[in-house]
Amino acid sequence: MWSWWNLLLCEALLPIVVTSTQLLSKVGDSVLLVAECPPGFQVREAIWRSLWPSEELLATFFRGSLETLYHSRFLGRVQIHSNFSLELGPLETGDSGNFSVLMVDTGGQPWTQTLQLKVYDAVPKPxxxxxxxxxxxxxxxxxxxxxxxxxxxxxxxxxxxxxxxxxxxxxxxxxxxxxxxxxxxxxxxxxxxxxxxxxxxxxxxxxxxxxxxxxxxCHHEAAPGMASYKDVLLVAVPVSLLLILAGLFGAWHYGPCSGKRKDACTDSMATETENPLV
Incomplete structure (x- = not known):
């Protein structure tokens, strides 16, 4: 713990060269936050932090040991590699944010790198x-x-x-x-x-x-000069209805046993029954 505070104190008090990188990824993928330092920079200690939306300790390299056992929103989804790069994944929607790695070389010279990660949802099928x-x-x-x-x-x-x-x-x-x-x-x-x-x-x-x-x-099946199906329906439907109504009226009005002719129809049928054809 004392060494971590020394690293943070170095960051606050010593002149530090800072580089910044922007990374894009999508939900479900993994992303590698690459730790880059100048040629000849021999890393003695390193510390990875999340800066935004909340400041959290993610991983450290101290006395030759790589540690990622810290409680953060990336718990179980973070791994620090031997080249001091940090792998995050699988990514979730709320993982966008700013990250930093502070490294100190064997001569005590610090180097800080900041990275901005933007995580997008995969585009659904439109x-x-x-x-x-x-x-x-x-x-x-x-x-x-x-x-x-x-x-x-x-x-x-x-x-x-x-x-x-x-x-x-x-x-x-x-x-x-x-x-x-x-x-x-x-x-x-x-x-x-x-x-x-x-x-x-x-x-x-x-x-x-x-x-x-x-x-x-578009419903442009009709050939040029031919009536469309809408025109046919506008004529055929009313005509069909009129024919059906006329048939029903005729059956009711001229039927052998309808209306006032019911008695006559009954008498006629009785006569035919009493006088069968020889």
Whole structure:
């Protein structure tokens, strides 16, 4: 314990050369915090600490012994190597923070290195929804205006981009991208029946992709000059209903035993029964 306090006192009183490094990783992975020192620097003692969000002792090298038996949020997930580098993992969401290693050489000269670790969640597979615009007189025949909306459950530090499959590069019009590139507006024609569009969701350490064929949502099956299925339904359904109602009315009105003709029907049937044909 006395030596650790000596190390901290050296850090406070002696001139120290400090280097800083930024590291990126994702949840579930391991990360190696590499201890770097000048050429010829013979490490006699070293101490690793977490500086933020809380200050904690993580590991030490003292009198040739590597120690990691300290209670911290990395308990059971930290290992110090023979080259004084520190391995953390598997990483969790709250492991982002600042770390430092203080090393002292055999001549008593200290050296401090700070590292900033940023841990990201792995990007989940995005979901792409297709919305078709209402047809209007201004829309060209046999075209379909669609909006592709891309979404992921985890929006932290995620960026979106779009690609038209089958091409090396998809240069979209900036006016076609909406809501921080999460929505893409495109116009499709008859030659786009099998064209697929992909949304790529990414953060600094991972990415995932989802692909759709938007023409499948356009319902442009009808050939030019032919009525669409909506037009057919608008005519066929009312006509069918009228025919059914007319048939029911006729059966009720002209049936042999309906309404006022019930008695006559009964008398006729009795007569036929009393006078069978010879």
């Amino acid at each position: 979901t792409v929804q297709v919305f078709t615009a209402a047809s209007g007189n201004a829309q060209a025949p046999n075209t379909c205006q669609v909006f592709l909306s891309c979404w992921t459950p985890n929006n932290s530090d995620i960026t979106y981009s779009w690609r038209r499959e089958g091409t090396m590069d998809f240069d979209v019009d900036l006016h076609s991208l909406l809501t921080d590139k999460q929505v893409l507006s495109i116009s499709l024609g008859l030659g786009d029946e099998d064209v697929a569009y992909s949304c790529i969701a990414s953060n600094p350490v991972s990415w995932d992709i989802a692909t759709v064929i938007p023409w499948e949502s």
